[in-house]
Amino acid sequence: MSKGNKQALRKSINCRLTDATVVEMQNIEQAFVIKSSNTPSVTEEKVDGHSSEEIINLDHGDPTMYESYWKNVGSKYTVTIPAYQSLSYFSNAKNLCWFLEPKLEEEIKKLHKVVGNAIVQDHYIVVGTGSSQLIQAALYALCDSLNEPNPISVVSAAPYYSSYPEVTDFLRSRLFKWGGDARSFDEDGPYIEMVTSPNNPDGVLREPVVKRAKGMLIHDFAYYWPQYTAITSPADHDIMLFTVSKCTGHAGSRIGWALVRDQNVAKKMVKFVELNTIGVSKEAQLRAAKILEVITASCQRVKPHDLENFFEHTHNLMAERWKKLQDSVKNNKLFYVQKYPLQQCNFTGDFTETYPAFAWLKSKEGIDCEKLLREHKILTRSGRRFGSDQEYVRISMLSRVDEFDLFLQRLSTIRRISSGNSEL
Amino acid sequence: MSKGNKQALRKSINCRLTDATVVEMQNIEQAFVIKSSNTPSVTEEKVDGHSSEEIINLDHGDPTMYESYWKNVGSKYTVTIPAYQSLSYFSNAKNLCWFLEPKLEEEIKKLHKVVGNAIVQDHYIVVGTGSSQLIQAALYALCDSLNEPNPISVVSAAPYYSSYPEVTDFLRSRLFKWGGDARSFDEDGPYIEMVTSPNNPDGVLREPVVKRAKGMLIHDFAYYWPQYTAITSPADHDIMLFTVSKCTGHAGSRIGWALVRDQNVAKKMVKFVELNTIGVSKEAQLRAAKILEVITASCQRVKPHDLENFFEHTHNLMAERWKKLQDSVKNNKLFYVQKYPLQQCNFTGDFTETYPAFAWLKSKEGIDCEKLLREHKILTRSGRRFGSDQEYVRISMLSRVDEFDLFLQRLSTIRRISSGNSEL
Incomplete structure (x- = not known):
């Protein structure tokens, strides 16, 4: 590890466990709260890769990988x-979504058109x-409008x-x-199914599973972007x-x-945002508009700029990280990661695997995987939190590069000392 | 009205009623939605002050007055x-409020110290x-933590x-x-009282009214700033x-x-914001920090800058608008506005009245004031929406100057044509 990398690592890892420390991982902020008699401090020493003194926090999906x-x-x-x-509450009083900045609306439309991942029309x-x-x-x-007697x-x-x-x-x-x-849902009457594709935590491309007449669907496409998966068709x-x-x-x-799609549903959603927060920060919208504009420009073949294609760049990063992770667990008797099928991506024209933003790591049967990794100061989220088993954990693949490399390095050591784990 | 003012006015008023138009004022966004067979358009003609063709929207408290x-x-x-x-979800992982930008925290503390309106310690x-x-x-x-059987x-x-x-x-x-x-609340058990001071809609300085052992209080101090009211003591x-x-x-x-004050309550509030929106926009926080910094700097007696004292400037604006409004209704047989007592302001050292962000206008008995004003294309919010009577309306005092002047001009004409109102 170079001197520069070590310095970056010192900055990226800012917590140190003491004997009296208890780490709670019930939720995103608690994953960062180190309960201790000492205030968490910046680690200034022992950063040589696999010291047991440092915490690597991969519990949440903080996308700091993109900073570079x-x-x-x-x-x-x-x-x-x-x-x-932007002093006013209003962005465009004539729009159904009166707090949506016109520039952001324009850039959202352009980006979907360039990527081809959703029908905006x-x-x-x-x-x-x-x-x-x-x-x-x-x-x-x-x-709200169904007036059902029960939730x-x-x-x-x-x-x-x-x-x-x-x-x-x-x-x-x-x-x-x-x-x-959803697989064990058997009630009559209306229901809502959340369809997350690629899925968080396991990266699988999904369809609805309940499929009944009174079902309403919400498609969560947070990860339906070319760095993570093949764009197989525009979602509609x-x-x-x-x-x-x-x-x-x-x-x-x-x-x-x-x-x-439905105007009344859109109006009701706008109403929710109005009651909940009276709109959405204008500064954040203007910044997001600019960022989306850069990404769209970076995808243009005839370049009026010096931007590297954002999705190519990040797709390559994800592929590289996944290869490293797969190599790291290949000869490991404790852990497994899923392989994903090759699919043609309409955006790049190439065949690609899915490279999810999270690894859905499975350990040997009977092991509490989250606990085992925590003993090695790797914070992940247990499969139990996702309606699954303790053998699984979700691990963020989007951390800064030094954290990711340190994670792999430490993961590889667990195999050698695994017999010391009380559950084995 | 000057030519320049007219042009500004053309821009500030962007809706036109047609015969087929129905204006709904049930909520903030609907106050702007003009249901019509035609798309609302910018008024390019008839802007000479009291044309019945233009809508003046003073229903919501959009603070565009401050733009100047x-x-x-x-x-x-x-x-x-x-x-x-600011790519990360986190602003300061060691802070109880992990998504609060340190710079904003610092500027909030400084501003309260300079203004003297709240104890931050x-x-x-x-x-x-x-x-x-x-x-x-x-x-x-x-x-959430009380586990009461009923809401x-x-x-x-x-x-x-x-x-x-x-x-x-x-x-x-x-x-x-x-x-x-709150005045007619007579249930036993825990309750929460919202104490808004100065009050929205009527500008009165308030204390809790229920005062029982199991009461919990939320003080809403949105308007406890020197442009609106005397700062009589730091709230605690x-x-x-x-x-x-x-x-x-x-x-x-x-x-x-x-x-x-209470750490557990603060933690739970942080938890709410985490579940609801996973924190608060960093861009908006950084901008707010800068804006608060400017205001605090503008209040310094020894000036390292060319800023006019923000609160003095805006207090003078409010005082001027209130004087105009009071003059406008003084000889009017239809409308009344409240007078507020003089109090010494610890921030300025001077005695001042309250100059609320809203006028709580009362009309002659038996008149549906919101309806009457709407007939004159002045959109306000009916007293009924505030748990009060139809004789009252709430009127924003924070609009742009041309809108405000046009409002006063039109208000003064209502007296003359009031006999035409069906409710009189």
């Missing part, structure tokens, strides 16, 4: 916002504070995104409730959710958008 | 955000996507902010429900909500903050 691309882009694509701009665009807000907006929109069940096939149950139930709404694994569903977080890496902006 | 100050500030305080900045700062989100976060935080009542003394009932009830939570006017309550929207005029940023 955006640093190379340079200052030309900086956003500047003068003090007098005949859909309304509703912007949200991340796609999390839009999931809740869609649940509200679909349930409508929200289901998704296991393993499902670990936030769906909590986001559905935290306010104990009478409109909807979490209904669990009633409610499709996207987010800049996993597309461009700008998770801090909290910008998502929904493509919604 | 920020235009004068110039380009020195522009925010620039490079493409690689011994409080946690929780940032939100506007204070609307923080109201919901506070309701969740206060109710906890949320009350506020009438006239109360028209959004409280809808924001409390729209998801039909089992945790809390709207309980109506369990949960205090603020927003840049009404302080600086940057409603489009969607940035609010809560000062929260």
Whole structure:
């Protein structure tokens, strides 16, 4: 490891465990909260790769991998916002989604056209504070007008995104409730199925599984972008959710958008965002518009610019990381990762595997995989959180390069000391 | 009216009614949606002041009045955000509020210290996507851990902010429900009282009214800033909500903050924002930090800058508008506005009246004031929406100057043609 890399690593790893430390991983922020008599401190020593003193946090999908691309882009694509701009609540009072910045709407349309991953025509665009807000907006929109006596069940096939149950139930709404694994759902009446494709956590391309007459679908397409998967056809569903977080890496902006076919559903979603947050930050929308503009420009064959094709660049990064991970576990008796089928991508024209944003790592039967990795100071999210088993963990593939390499290095050592694990 | 003003007015008024038009004012966005066979268009003619062709929309409190100050500030305080900045979900993983930008936290503390309107010490700062989100976060935080069998009542003394009932009830939570006017609340058990001071809609300085042992309080201080009211003492309550929207005029940023005494309540509020939107836009926070920095700098007596004191400037604007409004209704037999007592302001050292962000206009008994004004193409919000009577309307005092002047001009004509109103 070079000296420069070590310095970067010192910055990227900012927690140190003491004996008295208990790490809680119930949710995204707790994964960072180190309960200790000492305040967590920056590790200034022992950063030589596999010291047991450092935590590698791959529990959440923080997309810091993308920073290097955006640093190379340079200052030309900086956003500047003068003090007098965007004071009003309104972006375009004549639009159904009155808080959607026209520039963002334009860039969303252009990007979908260039990538070919969704049909925008005949859909309304509703912007949200991340796609999390839009999931809740869609649940509200679909349930509020039905006037059902009981809450409508929200289901998704296991393993499902670990936030769906909590986001559905935290306010104990009478409109909807979490209904669990779609495969075992057998109630009559209306229901909502979340279809995540490629799926979080396991990267599988998905279709609905319940398929009953009274079903309503929300397609979560956070990962349906060319760096992760072949774009096999433009998606064309009633409610499709996207987010800049996993597309461009700008998770801090909290910008998502929904493509919604039905006008009344779109209006109700807008109503939700109005009641919940009175619209969506204008600064974040203007920045997201600029970022999407850069990405679209980077895909143009005739280049009026010096931008490297964003999706090619990040696709190559993902392929490289997945190859490294597969190599790392190939001769390992403890861990397995899934292989994905080759498919032709309409965006690149080439055949490609899926390179998911998360690895869905399986350990040998009987092992509590999350616990085992935690003993080695690798924080991941247990399969149990996704309606699956303790043998599985979800591991972010989107960390900074030094963290990722350190993770692989440490993973490879677990094989050698695995007999010391109490569960083996 | 000058030619320049007329041109500005043409831009600021962008809707035209036709005979077939129906205006709905049930909520903030619908107040802008003109249902018509024609698309609403920019009025290019008949802008000579009191033409019945133009709509003046003062239904919502869009703070565009502040634009002129920020235009004068110039380009020195522009925010620039490079493409690689703020990709992560996290702002400061070691902070209880892990998505709060350190710079914003610093500027919030400085501003409260300079203005003297709230005690920050011994409080946690929780940032939100506007204070609307923080109201919901506070309701969740206060109710979720109580495990009450029935939803906890949320009350506020009438006239109360028209959004409280809808924001409390729209998801039909089992945790809390709207309980109506605090003055007629007589249930036993825990309850939450919203205390808005100065109050929206009527500008009155308020204290809690229920005052029972099991009461929990949320103080909404959106308007407790020197342009609107005397700062009589630094507020020091369990949960205090603020927003840049009404302080600086940057409603489009969607940035609010809560000062929260109890650590567990603050943690739960953070949890709400995590589940609801996974944090708050970094761009909006960075911009808000810069804007607060400018305001604080503008208040410094020894000036290292050319900034006009923001609160003095805007206080003078408010005083001027209120004088004009009072003059306009003084000899009018139809309308009345409240007078506010003089109080000493610790911030300026001077005595001042309250100059609320909204006028709480009362009409002669028996008149549906909102309907009457609507007939004259002035959109306001009926007193009924605030738990009050049809004789009252709430009118925004924060519109652009041309809109405000046109409103006064048109208001003065209503007296002369009031006999034509069907309700008189």
